[in-house]
Amino acid sequence: MLKVENASRTFNNGLAGFKDLSFAIQEGETVGILGTSGCGKSTLLRVLSGLDAGFEGDIVLASLGERPIGMIFQEPRLMPWLTVKENILFGVKDKKSVDVQEYLNLVGLSEFGNHFPKDLSGGMAQRTAIARALIGEPSVLLLDEPFSALDAFTKMQLQDLLLEIQEIRSTTMIIVTHDIDEALYLCDRILILGGQPGRLEGKLSIEEAKPRDRGDSNLAAKKAKILDVLHIE
């Protein structure tokens, strides 16, 4: 689906960004990218999404559709002058060919299509952003710390929403996060980045069936392992 080979993108004379990353992602897989701040996680997503073209190495994306990449940022980034419905349709070329209501229902905003972003809570705004990314039916959905600005409860709701969407549409997802619990709850595989510039420090597969129990002891053991890789006691 997506193959990255020896990709590097560094700033500040090679002290920030990431270096020599190689990994591959299968179709339908949810991959988490974990790492301490400054290890180039977000830079990696910017490179994958095409926002940052100044990288070295190879990135190969299979099955290029009309909009191969969907992106969800840390902030919702809605256009404040458009209603929820118009925001979801923002990047759609043929607006009649899609059923917005279906996407409103999918993210649980059935009644809010005609509201402006100023009337939405943080969680609802992020739901709108999720619908906007999904409506292009991307081959890969990139999420850059999507829930880090939300409170704990909204965060859990949206994580469950993401699992639901994953189940219904089997979207391939790459989630950058610094929340180890989130990565363990959502991902099939976790890549751990570390150092400055960031390199691949570890890989971890999580076979437990989803939805998982947030308090699972196996997950707790994996969390300890991740903390160990990240050199955090």
Added chain:
Amino acid sequence: MSVKTDVNEIFEVKEKKAIKVNSEWKKVKGFALGLIIPAVLLIIWEVAVRFSLLDAYVFPAPTTIVQKIIELANEGTLWGHVGVTFYRVAVGFLAGMVAAVVIGSVVGYFKWFEQLMDPLIQAFRSIPSLAWVPLFILWMGIGEASKVMLIAVGVFFPIYLNIVSGIQGVDRKLIEVGKIHHFTALQTVRRIIFPASLPSFLVGLRSGVGLGWMFVVASELMGASQGLGYLLVVGQNTYSPELIIASIILFALLGKATDFLLKTLEARALKWQDNLQNQF
């Protein structure tokens, strides 16, 4: 542990209808409150003139001024004066606005064009616009062209400055959303930059109109045979303060009317804004 809740139950959206009646009443109350001081001052003024505390030759009573306006209206000359002044402001405003929109958009969007043009424009801006008057009269005579030109110059700068800062202030994060959707430059301008800089453009329009009215007075004082500014000069030369104050009041009404028009337009176009004004 899985948290599942119906979104509609958890989130509340501002209930619009219930508040509406309340806010209408609040508006009326606020409006009435603003009328109290002007009304009291008018009454004191009228009374002071009637009891000869103020000299009517210097300070005519409000009723005298209203009579003067009615007299002018009955004579039929009032509409000519108002019309000519309004026409000058409208043409000058349109000319200044079009120039500001074209130059401002290019300066705001292309960094190199800003570096090329902005120093020159800033230099011109530091010239007090009234200083152009003699030159414009020399170049274009005392007719309409020099008047409209002066108004256009006055209107140009506030609109230009607001457009440039509006465009340059567009959130990079929103532009990135466009990039993710593979927008062309034109699409980015039309669908992100234009609406995002609209608030600042409208602010520019409002201050532009204000300056337009200011400069029409200046240009009509310099030499005109018709217009409200001309009435000011006539009033001065014929020792009739009621004519001067009548024209001032007409200027105020016209200025207020155009500003109100733009304010309404602004409120319509910007109802999406998350600010104090849109709370109800």
